[in-house]
Amino acid sequence: MKRRILLSTAPLLIGISGCIEGSEENAQTDRDNEVWPAGANLVSIYVNEDFSSKLILEADCRDGKFSIEPGESLSIDREIDGESCRFQLLHDDEVIYDVHVSGATSYSLSVEEDGEIISDPAEI
CATH class of the missing domain: 1.20.5 (Single alpha-helices involved in coiled-coils or other helix-helix interfaces)
Incomplete structure (x- = not known):
């Protein structure tokens, strides 16, 4: 049993x-x-006010180029959930930073006075 x-x-x-x-x-x-939703930050860039000249941001996921003057910031938000994009930051027509941002990542860049680039990626 x-x-x-x-x-x-x-x-x-x-x-x-x-x-x-x-x-x-x-x-x-x-x-x-998990991915960042539409409206969430894709990339944000701050250029120190004492940096020597403007920078250009090219984004594969957006039309045109974005100019960033010293002392200014630029943010690009996601248009759709999980949007990913490749970004290139140019100084005097030379690529100084190149990154692919996935749908689960958000990037924050800071360009210092001496041109050093500090990146702070955030994963969801």
Whole structure:
């Protein structure tokens, strides 16, 4: 009799353990699929007021070029959920910074007086 009870509960235990494992996998998949929503910052750039000249930002996901004067900031927000984009920062027509920003990343750049670029990527 005891043997029958043990045999009848074994399939139940296997099913429960499968559900637990599946939920952990689903939670990891959900985290892997998280992206910044539309309206969230894609990239922001600040140019120190004592930097020598203006910079140009080219973005593959936007038309045109963006000029950033010393002492100014520029922000580009996402138009759609998870939008990604490649950005190039130019000084005197030379690329000084090149980055691809994924849908799960937001970039903040600061150009210092001496031209040093400090980047601060944020993952969701």
